[in-house]
Amino acid sequence: MVGVSGASGTPYAAAVLRALLAAGESVDLIVSRASRLTLLDETGISFRDAHWRADLGQWLARGADGTPDAFPGTDTAGVSYWPAGDLAAGPSSGSYPAKGMLIVPASTACVAGVALGLSKDLLQRTASVTLKEGRRLVVAVRETPLNGQTLRHLMTLDADGATVLPASPAFYAGATHIQDLVDFVAGRVLDAVGVEHGLYRRWKGELGGGAQGG
Numbered sequence: 001m002v003g004v005s006g007a008s009g010t011p012y013a014a015a016v017l018r019a020l021l022a023a024g025e026s027v028d029l030i031v032s033r034a035s036r037l038t039l040l041d042e043t044g045i046s047f048r049d050a051h052w053r054a055d056l057g058q059w060l061a062r063g064a065d066g067t068p069d070a071f072p073g074t075d076t077a078g079v080s081y082w083p084a085g086d087l088a089a090g091p092s093s094g095s096y097p098a099k100g101m102l103i104v105p106a107s108t109a110c111v112a113g114v115a116l117g118l119s120k121d122l123l124q125r126t127a128s129v130t131l132k133e134g135r136r137l138v139v140a141v142r143e144t145p146l147n148g149q150t151l152r153h154l155m156t157l158d159a160d161g162a163t164v165l166p167a168s169p170a171f172y173a174g175a176t177h178i179q180d181l182v183d184f185v186a187g188r189v190l191d192a193v194g195v196e197h198g199l200y201r202r203w204k205g206e207l208g209g210g211a212q213g214g
Contacts, residue, residue: 001100003102014064023195053076056076060076064181092126100130103138141167142166186199
């Protein structure tokens with residue numbers, strides 16, 4: 001399951017979704033109301049319940065630099081979409097089959113809601129269910145700086161078994177393009193749940209690799 005909250009960073013979510021689908025994984029997608037505004041602001045794409053598959057295809061085709069057809073032809077047949085306001089949706093129940101949940105990106109409001117167990121929308125409810133069922137929850141928090149309150153919420157999530165994964169790109173993999181930085185974060189998210197991918201060059205213990213480029 002993939003939840004997209006309202007933090008800046010919709011290219012991170014797109015990269016994760018593309019890689020999950022390329023790995024043959026089925027995806028249950030939840031897009032929060034706030035994230036629709038962020039998506040519109042960052043990409044110009046409207047995400048509509050009635051046309052979600054077409055809108056998703058347009059989103060996944062877009063590169064991190066704004067190129068509209070950087071990733072053409074992404075097959076979205078493996079995606080099931082659940083409106084954020086539908087608290088009776090499948091993922092709201094612990095009996096719904098799922099391996100875990102990735103929240104990419106995770107806003108501080110989302111982090112607080114999950115840490116406090118508010119379940120104010122389907123995204124937060126699904127995250128709470130993921131924790132109570134003992135499944136993997138990865139929270140790719142995208143905010144800076146972090147205040148004490150948010151840090152305490154992140155500590156709560158860590159104590160509850162979640163993986164707190166800041167959306168923090170690294171440069172040792174030889175990034176030469178903004179997409180490389182985005183893919184590094186997306187790759188680390190997938191590493192946390194054991195999904196194979198080729199999104200970034202891994203560290204091999206040899207200095208100078210980053211200076212050689214991708």
